[in-house]
Amino acid sequence: MADPVVERLCIIGAGHIGSSILRAAREHTIAGHISVADQSADVRARIIELGLADAAHANAADAVAGCDLVVLCVPVGAMGAVTELIAGHLKHGAILSDAGSVKASVAMAMSAYLPQHAHLVPAHPVAGLEHSGPDSGVASLFINRWCILTPAPDADAEAVSTVSDFWRALGANVEIMTPEHHDLVLAITSHVPHLIAYNIVGTASDLEKVTAKEVIKFSAGGFRDFTRIASSDPVMWRDIFLNNKEAVLEMLGRFTEDLSALQKAIRWSDGDALFDLFTRTRAIRRGVIDAGQAGPEEKPETKAVDS
Amino acid sequence: MADPVVERLCIIGAGHIGSSILRAAREHTIAGHISVADQSADVRARIIELGLADAAHANAADAVAGCDLVVLCVPVGAMGAVTELIAGHLKHGAILSDAGSVKASVAMAMSAYLPQHAHLVPAHPVAGLEHSGPDSGVASLFINRWCILTPAPDADAEAVSTVSDFWRALGANVEIMTPEHHDLVLAITSHVPHLIAYNIVGTASDLEKVTAKEVIKFSAGGFRDFTRIASSDPVMWRDIFLNNKEAVLEMLGRFTEDLSALQKAIRWSDGDALFDLFTRTRAIRRGVIDAGQAGPEEKPETKAVDS
Numbered sequence: 001m002a003d004p005v006v007e008r009l010c011i012i013g014a015g016h017i018g019s020s021i022l023r024a025a026r027e028h029t030i031a032g033h034i035s036v037a038d039q040s041a042d043v044r045a046r047i048i049e050l051g052l053a054d055a056a057h058a059n060a061a062d063a064v065a066g067c068d069l070v071v072l073c074v075p076v077g078a079m080g081a082v083t084e085l086i087a088g089h090l091k092h093g094a095i096l097s098d099a100g101s102v103k104a105s106v107a108m109a110m111s112a113y114l115p116q117h118a119h120l121v122p123a124h125p126v127a128g129l130e131h132s133g134p135d136s137g138v139a140s141l142f143i144n145r146w147c148i149l150t151p152a153p154d155a156d157a158e159a160v161s162t163v164s165d166f167w168r169a170l171g172a173n174v175e176i177m178t179p180e181h182h183d184l185v186l187a188i189t190s191h192v193p194h195l196i197a198y199n200i201v202g203t204a205s206d207l208e209k210v211t212a213k214e215v216i217k218f219s220a221g222g223f224r225d226f227t228r229i230a231s232s233d234p235v236m237w238r239d240i241f242l243n244n245k246e247a248v249l250e251m252l253g254r255f256t257e258d259l260s261a262l263q264k265a266i267r268w269s270d271g272d273a274l275f276d277l278f279t280r281t282r283a284i285r286r287g288v289i290d291a292g293q294a295g296p297e298e299k300p301e302t303k304a305v306d307s
Numbered sequence: 308m309a310d311p312v313v314e315r316l317c318i319i320g321a322g323h324i325g326s327s328i329l330r331a332a333r334e335h336t337i338a339g340h341i342s343v344a345d346q347s348a349d350v351r352a353r354i355i356e357l358g359l360a361d362a363a364h365a366n367a368a369d370a371v372a373g374c375d376l377v378v379l380c381v382p383v384g385a386m387g388a389v390t391e392l393i394a395g396h397l398k399h400g401a402i403l404s405d406a407g408s409v410k411a412s413v414a415m416a417m418s419a420y421l422p423q424h425a426h427l428v429p430a431h432p433v434a435g436l437e438h439s440g441p442d443s444g445v446a447s448l449f450i451n452r453w454c455i456l457t458p459a460p461d462a463d464a465e466a467v468s469t470v471s472d473f474w475r476a477l478g479a480n481v482e483i484m485t486p487e488h489h490d491l492v493l494a495i496t497s498h499v500p501h502l503i504a505y506n507i508v509g510t511a512s513d514l515e516k517v518t519a520k521e522v523i524k525f526s527a528g529g530f531r532d533f534t535r536i537a538s539s540d541p542v543m544w545r546d547i548f549l550n551n552k553e554a555v556l557e558m559l560g561r562f563t564e565d566l567s568a569l570q571k572a573i574r575w576s577d578g579d580a581l582f583d584l585f586t587r588t589r590a591i592r593r594g595v596i597d598a599g600q601a602g603p604e605e606k607p608e609t610k611a612v613d614s
Contacts, residue, residue: 101528126525126527126528127527127528128528130592145527146524146525146527148525175524181516181517184516184517185517185521185522185525186525186528188507188510188511188514188517188522188530189511189521189522189525189526189528189529189530190525190528190529190530191529192507193507193528193529193530193532193533194529195566195569196503196507196566197529198569198584198585198588199562199565199566199569199584200495200499200500200503200562201588201591201592202565202584202587202588203495203558203561203562203565204495204496204591205587205588205590205591206561206565207495207561209488209491210488210491210492210495212591212594213594214492214496215492215495215496215591216591216594216595216598216600217453217482217598217600218433218453218455218492218493218496218497219496219595219598219600220433220434220452220453220600220602221408221433221434221435221493221496221497221500222496222497222498222500222501222504222536223495223496223497223500224595224600224601224602225500225532225535225536225602226500227588227591227592227595227601228532228592228601229529229532230585230588230589230591230592231588231589231592231593232585234581234582234585234586234589235582237581237585238578238581238582238585239578241573241581242573242576242578242581245573245574245576248573249570249573249574251510252566252570252573254510254513254514255506255507255510256563256566256570258506258509258510258513259502259503259506259559259563262502262505262506263556263559263563266548266549266552266555266556266559267552267556269549269552271545271546271549274541274544274545274548274549275541275542275545277505277506277509278505278537278539278541278544278545279541280509280512281505281508281509281512281534281537281538282537282538282541283512284508284511284512284519284522284523284534284537285437285508285534285535285537285538286538287519287520287523288523288526288531288534291523291524291526293523293524293526293527293531294531294534294535295527295531295532
């Protein structure tokens with residue numbers, strides 16, 4: 001077995017992502033010692049019960065003491081406040097990282113409180129299911145997924161290398177880009193898709209002529225996939241939209257423009273325009289499959305029929 | 308084993324839905340004899356090779372001869388033309404049905420050519436994957452899914468009962484409603500979801516600052532689910548939008564209105580409005596799960612990590 005990537009690891013926030021990291025870190029002995037901080041006593045008890053950490057603290061400042069790598073797995077709106085809380089307690093030369101889905105605003109909020117002696121290496125593992133809480137974590141969540149690091153140009157090279165090694169040990173591939181580019185890429189590949197999924201589920205539940213019961217009953221025609229995405233954690237997603245406003249509004253503007261053109265094509269029965277788009281989009285799907293990012297095959301029920 | 312539901316069954320169009328019916332019909336001996344019509348010689352050869360039919364015809368008129376139940380599994384834009392082609396060759400008292408995703412316009416197109424002696428019972432199994440062609444069929448596709456029948460008020464009760472029995476034998480639950488209500492329900496649960504999936508994949512592939520390669524690489528954040536939906540058959544979906552124009556435009560208008568409100572909430576950092584919607588949408592997901600319509604659980608990769 002390889003040496004641990006870090007001697008002492010601290011995970012702040014043991015929800016879906018935090019507890020997935022904990023599970024994977026345990027499975028592959030990525031750290032010699034793991035401490036956890038979570039505000040919820042229930043979550044802390046569960047983490048200890050599951051054997052996912054050596055120590056669980058209510059106070060993040062207590063959890064980071066002596067740790068080499070501290071990873072914040074809290075909603076992006078809370079990153080600054082948590083950094084402020086722990087700043088004075090970080091070990092000399094500690095590496096501070098996160099798992100937030102927005103990078104520019106988060107890096108700014110965190111660096112405002114970062115002590116001179118510590119190193120900031122923001123990270124975003126592009127993975128996750130719609131579930132929440134410590135029981136929803138999955139050790140294999142990051143396998144064959146990408147983790148994007150957005151270190152500042154003057155970031156400590158060794159710290160960047162440690163965080164890269166950490167994510168590779170969890171099974172991810174690592175890519176480095178600027179926080180601004182990250183936020184643009186994720187706005188279109190994650191944030192706007194979530195927004196329109198939330199939106200259509202909202203629209204569907206507000207109809208007068210179609211009942212919510214019918215919407216649910218006949219959801220297998222496509223809608224059910226949107227309900228899955230739209231069941232993701234509300235605080236996490238509220239914070240993402242508030243903190244990646246500019247890129248989301250930019251991508252949303254393009255989406256709406258394109259949708260208006262499509263609406264016009266339907267109104268005027270322009271079948272060729274529809275066919276052209278519907279053909280073009282198939283190529284992207286092939287790309288996703290070829291890149292190994294398609295996720296699991298959708299399969300129908302296998303329960304037998306009584307004939 | 309139960310008696311066959313019909314003596315002689317004819318399936319016109321052996322694509323994803325047609326060949327799923329064939330597989331299920333074979334597995335559960337739903338018909339004594341099955342004939343198939345498909346324009347493609349390759350598809351016909353494949354159907355015979357797979358043992359899914361007793362006879363495969365190039366000409367739909369030949370295939371329907373002597374059949375008790377004829378199910379059109381062709382794009383909704385082709386239903387009228389196929390009915391015209393077979394009308395003069397239908398057995399006296401034959402039941403004509405279909406599997407189209409739009410019902411009002413299809414029923415109108417079909418009844419225009421229907422001979423007096425035959426019975427029309429339009430149907431729509433709310434099931435299907437994004438794949439196309441005879442090899443993509445799945446015998447279990449309809450199990451625990453809903454099949455909506457939209458017979459006219461004066462439809463032959465025995466014919467409606469036979470078509471209901473047919474779909475129940477394939478594993479589906481049967482619901483009866485008017486074609487107009489069907490089209491409204493499906494516009495929101497299937498048609499608009501597909502439209503916005505196609506649309507966002509189109510938007511994503513047209514960006515200057517984010518490459519298609521990046522969109523594909525980082526698609527695990529939500530986008531990949533949309534690429535799956537947007538890889539459905541282009542002809543089928545073009546025809547759906549052209550034939551359910553009114554209901555789709557109505558639902559699309561509501562979707563856009565709601566999206567504008569959401570866009571405004573983001574622009575003005577109205578976190579409460581976002582949080583409220585994101586919380587409300589979770590209830591619909593629970594309904595979908597409780598109704599057994601959630602489909603397979605999304606699961607991460609299980610390939611081991613080299614640690």
